[in-house]
Amino acid sequence: MTAEYVDPLPIVWDPEAAIGEMLKGKKGLVVGIANDQSIAYGCAHKLRAFGAELAVTWLNEKAEQHVRPHAEALGATIMGPMDVMKPGELENLFERIAREWGRLDFLIHAIAFAPREDLHGRVVDCSWEGFAQAMHVSCWSFIRMCKLAEPLMTDGGVAITMSYYGADKVVNRYNLMGPVKAALEASVRYVAAELGPQGIRVFAVSPGPLKTRASSGISHFDELVQMAQERAPAQRLVDIAEVGRVVAFLVGGASSGMTGDTIYVDGGLHNMA
Template sequence: MTNLFSLEGKVGIVAGLANENSIAFGCAKALQQAGAEVLVSYGTSKAERFVEPLRSEMGDPELMLCDVQDDAQLDALFERAKQKWGRIDFVVHSIAFAPLEDLHGRVVDCSRDGFSLAMDISCHSFIRMAKRAEPLMPEGGALFNMSYYGADKAVDNYNMMGPVKAALESATRYLAAELGPQGIRVHAISPGPIRTRAASGLKEFEALAVDGETRSPLRRLATVQDVGSAVVYLASDAGRALTGLTHYVDAGHHLRF
């Protein structure tokens, strides 16, 4: 009997690895354990010393530097995937950034440049990756990004990233509608508070994490492994009828807002 949850023979890109606490790390591990082969990218040369030791836990994938603001590096990432496999079955975009001076202030006070930068890296780069992925998915595939509940509700201290993630979730729906006829599914994953490096930039993040641990229905935080497991399901044939959705992987924390 066919295992619908298996990813044997599937290949794809996981972008945004920074360290062992990265959601990208949880996704790459889970995908590899389900049978997929991955090409993993990290965003800065400074991250190399943190990501290289993680290679064995991800099944010894090829690692590539890819700053998503550099079109040449983005092209090189997808060209490498084409050279390796001739196609891809999935792309995981786990990338977000906002200048701290804008992120820590009120939305009404954020700068034009800061907002534009956050939108470019956190949202439009997903669209750029989808454009490059489309011709490499002739038989369909799945695209994933990482959002947060602050896209839907005004969450204290999430500030400027709320509108940015709202744009990302909207883009997810539009891309799902546009790419669906080619069999390409598009999903936003919305983890709850996870103690990642990116999350540490949020003002009063620890209070939000403690709230998740004490008030979520499951009384715990989701882990990067939990997020990876959700991506495996959605990338597999078991999730082939799902697209355009925001999936909360947060131990039910969003129910308590």
């Protein structure tokens, strides 16, 4: 007689509660919160709600007044300024994490920048200085964070950065950030391959257009928003909480069989011709 199969899941299953169980006790760094509309804030809010302990940074003294209250509300146990363009600040941050936590389970990289004149012009017209700065802040800083996180992720870990559909397809007015984000997505694949033997998984998350402070720098951004709403199968924009839930899933153990991928959270927009 065949033994009766017993479903190990309860009849009513709460996926958010399941994620929360996986994140209790996890310690992670979130870089890129500008205000409570930031993608980074949506990620931090969900990660904290699911039980993770956070380290939060802000760019400079001017940004502190906008970010510190949110960091405190999130119960961040490590917080402070960190500008990736200033030599030593990134290294000092990871030294502090090593000193106070002794380990790191995940990092969320949600920063990008290009000088306005280079971002608003044609790619072929961009300056070397603008291109180099965009690559430094938006791409190289993620590679460097992964390098610094590697010795702290002794039991494995997860590193996540933020990309956009314009990395894969030409998006009108996305301009210089297209090649920069393409380099970022390629870096994710290579870093995933290099750090995989240490149990470190690496992802790019690609949200649809979101009305954030960072996106306001893109010329005619409202046109991108309108296009997304009209063309996406969901016919709406995603929100930062939806992005945060996907990030929490990737950080949690349920995604253990995944790495090196770009994960779209855009209501299906990237599938449309």
